[in-house]
Amino acid sequence: MLKALPENIEVNDLIQRLDRGPAEHKGNAGKALLVGGDTGMAGALLLAGQSCLYLGAGWTMLQMLDHHSAHANSNHPELMISQASIKSATKLQDLKADVLGIGPGLGQSELAQTYLTSILTLPNAPVVIDADAINLIASSENNLLLLKIRNQRFPHRTILTPHPGEAAKLLKTDVATIQKNRLQAINRLVELTQSIVVLKGQHTLIASPDHSPFVCQAGNPGMATGGMGDILTGCIVAIAAQGIHHHLDLWESSCIAVHLHALAADQLVKKGVGPIGLTPSETMIEMRSIINQQLKQLNASH
Ligand SMILES: NC(=O)C1=CN([C@@H]2O[C@H](COP(=O)(O)OP(=O)(O)OC[C@H]3O[C@@H](n4cnc5c(N)ncnc54)[C@H](OP(=O)(O)O)[C@@H]3O)[C@@H](O)[C@H]2O)[C@@H](O)CC1
Ligand SMILES: Nc1ncnc2c1ncn2[C@@H]1O[C@H](COP(=O)(O)OP(=O)(O)O)[C@@H](O)[C@H]1O
Numbered sequence: 001m002l003k004a005l006p007e008n009i010e011v012n013d014l015i016q017r018l019d020r021g022p023a024e025h026k027g028n029a030g031k032a033l034l035v036g037g038d039t040g041m042a043g044a045l046l047l048a049g050q051s052c053l054y055l056g057a058g059w060t061m062l063q064m065l066d067h068h069s070a071h072a073n074s075n076h077p078e079l080m081i082s083q084a085s086i087k088s089a090t091k092l093q094d095l096k097a098d099v100l101g102i103g104p105g106l107g108q109s110e111l112a113q114t115y116l117t118s119i120l121t122l123p124n125a126p127v128v129i130d131a132d133a134i135n136l137i138a139s140s141e142n143n144l145l146l147l148k149i150r151n152q153r154f155p156h157r158t159i160l161t162p163h164p165g166e167a168a169k170l171l172k173t174d175v176a177t178i179q180k181n182r183l184q185a186i187n188r189l190v191e192l193t194q195s196i197v198v199l200k201g202q203h204t205l206i207a208s209p210d211h212s213p214f215v216c217q218a219g220n221p222g223m224a225t226g227g228m229g230d231i232l233t234g235c236i237v238a239i240a241a242q243g244i245h246h247h248l249d250l251w252e253s254s255c256i257a258v259h260l261h262a263l264a265a266d267q268l269v270k271k272g273v274g275p276i277g278l279t280p281s282e283t284m285i286e287m288r289s290i291i292n293q294q295l296k297q298l299n300a301s302h
Pocket of ligand 2: 228
């Protein structure tokens with residue numbers, strides 16, 4: 001039988017490591033960089049960025065491909081948004097982000113490919129690969145090779161978060177085949193990519209070359225709305241960025257994020273916010289509430 005996520009990973013114990021000491025500063029919460037948001041999909045990158053902000057990253061920087069949207073966002077002036085260009089792709093090294101995420105609304109342009117290559121060849125920093133960045137890997141043997149080389153050199157520092165459509169592209173099959181045997185699919189995805197993998201959809205699975213699959217029993221069909229995956233990406237990046245100083249690796253950060261994301265959606269449905277019309281924007285705020293409530297409870301019990 002599959003192990004369930006909250007019990008076996010002891011998510012609460014992991015969340016406790018995010019507790020902030022009185023003298024902590026933003027450097028302790030980590031520098032996050034997200035890349036995506038091509039024309040017509042700027043919202044995907046903004047959602048990932050806002051989620052990263054609400055889940056506690058010290059700095060959230062966005063490299064936006066759509067030049068019309070690459071400017072300060074008055075609803076969220078905290079986000080440091082700049083225009084993506086071939087020049088900045090090569091400058092990623094200088095930015096020294098603690099954790100990077102690529103994919104939300106990225107598209108599959110030449111510039112998107114340039115960023116993916118730059119990020120896959122960056123040393124050390126944990127990387128979250130989502131959406132079109134996964135599609136780019138699925139459609140290029142060279143990208144898959146770069147991913148495998150990265151995993152050989154820096155194991156446990158890359159995660160892919162495919163939904164069943166993206167998983168089908170990676171495995172050169174169809175969505176029905178993925179859904180018929182999700183366990184087999186995630187095992188094949190881990191074997192193919194040598195990465196941590198989150199296979200999204202009802203009963204999200206998470207596995208890695210060192211961890212057999214766990215299932216997330218939380219979550220509901222209210223989550224079937226555009227942008228819901230983008231906020232998961234932002235959340236993983238935020239928690240992994242804090243994890244650098246708070247001793248959480250990418251696997252642990254991803255388990256927390258998957259659990260929080262689904263739990264938040266379930267809590268909102270219980271309150272009558274959804275399933276119909278549940279939004280990613282509401283879900284990320286609920287995720288923030290849950291994490292802070294849990295920290296408060298854990299502190300009170302010690
Ligand atoms: N506000 C914005 O700017 C937004 C921008 N966005 C950005 O748009 C880009 C393209 O993303 P997208 O959503 O348009 O289509 P995409 O993900 O390629 O394929 C969808 C197909 O995959 C499948 N499938 C998916 N889930 C499944 C499941 N659980 N269970 C079963 N099947 C499932 C399903 O295939 P079907 O079954 O229909 O054959 C479905 O039709 C991407 O970069 C993203 O970040 C979005 O984030 C939205 C908000
Ligand atoms: N029926 C469902 N039950 C549980 N979770 C769901 C369901 N439908 C969607 N989700 C979750 O919502 C998110 C959707 O992500 P994704 O398809 O990548 O959306 P987008 O690309 O629009 O951001 C995933 O985390 C997925 O697990």
